[in-house]
Amino acid sequence: MRIGMAFGDVRGPSPLPEITRQLHAAAAAGVRSAWISDGVGWDALTALAAVGPTPSGMELGTAVVPFPQRHPLLLARQALTTQAAVGGHLTLGIGAGIARMVETMYGLPTDQPAARLREYLQVLHSLLRGDPVDHHGKHYTAVGQLTPPADDRPEVLVAALGPVMLKVAGELAGGTITWMTGPRTLSNHVVPSITRAAGSRVPRVVAGFAVCLTSAEDAVRARFAQEFALAGQVPEYRAMLEREGADGPADILLAGDEAAIGKQLDRIRDAGATDVMLAPIGTAEEQRRTSEYLSTVVR
Template structure:
């Protein structure tokens, strides 16, 4: 099973140490939110130079705040620093409260924006020149130099039908957050696979990201998750993917329970069509250290098994 963790760190040194430990423990990947150290790419490059096999990916960098030509250069530069095909670029449009309310940019057409963004970015990451005329972007650009190992893999954060189609047609797959096994089986996998097949592309990756906690009191764990991850229940895209998963909110989507229950939940994600699981451990209860240790021990065993 390909199991990864959330990449984190409040210093470059901590990011590097986490990567070294995750690789030693057998984890397949680390997935870094855009907020890590303000921008995770420099720290990821350094972590990549301190490791040899673990995949390092972004989950995800927002598209609106970085022109696709610049994004391609940043991605190929990071991949070159790491070496080989171990860097994966995950991007997504983010959400109206971030892009429009915080940054003051229009979020009127996120679907069209993202589709055109991928139309520019994907060929550049393959080393192809771009001549693109759309409503959002008009671009003439030569590709950046590809790193050793070839093109940079691209994943799209896709929760709805349009972006799942784009992900299947034009990228290596999708990276999800808050998508349950039911949502993957009934909504995500059929759409992205159909789009990839129609485009003559290989079977797409489906990276399933969910919070995880090994804790015997399931009600307590779900209540903690409902509080910690409450924002995802307020954003329309996440509301829809939660509904596809048959759950009312983030507290119901998370993988919690004893070791057997959490392992069963992880295996269910793979059975539903996930190619990778991105586990985001969160602590629960009065003894949060013990909760962390139990969760880490289970995930390490599954990653190494």
């Protein structure tokens, strides 16, 4: 199981130079992948382009870019530009976004998310390959052609949690990225569902978790429960928490001392995750200690 780290909004507001510093420090420590979320703060693709390539050639990914508000022609251009800026190490993670935010903030439809995703991916892959596109579908119209460098297109992963979305991700993407999804749900639902859909291919399952190295586990979980209470009520995440038998986000937080976090990582690996995306949370000092510990795990 490859160990990566998350940066950006999920860890709290940070200036872009600080995100760049954190990311390069992680690369120097041997972290295999770095992921930037795309919420209401920094634009993930622009932020990665600003970071540029790391000396270690670490994988740089978005986790994830909501696609409803980005036409596939626009997203393909942004992705190919960022791919060039980071030296060919981009992994493009996309998702349908939180339906409530897509509807409220952008006034866009959120019905038939799997059908929209399937059509979007078909157009996006053609554009990333440089094929001419003349698509007039139920949900998207796209006419045009991009000219990417040969064999330099990013891998595409999809944030998929429900059975139908996982089927589309398995068939048309390189794998999935999860959040608010515990090891039991990974083992019993996510991994078998996407593996069946992928057929002969082995899909990536990038499992995202918040993590905090601490000697005050109960206090950290209580604070996390309060800070992420709204996220725990999002229907998409709520469904995964219920599958897990978890009351809320704090129940799947990775927290405790080194031995406790190590055991929790073992459970995630045994559940079938190919990658883990860890987001250190808490105060600046807690995040620093957690990041230092994770660098020893990588080594």
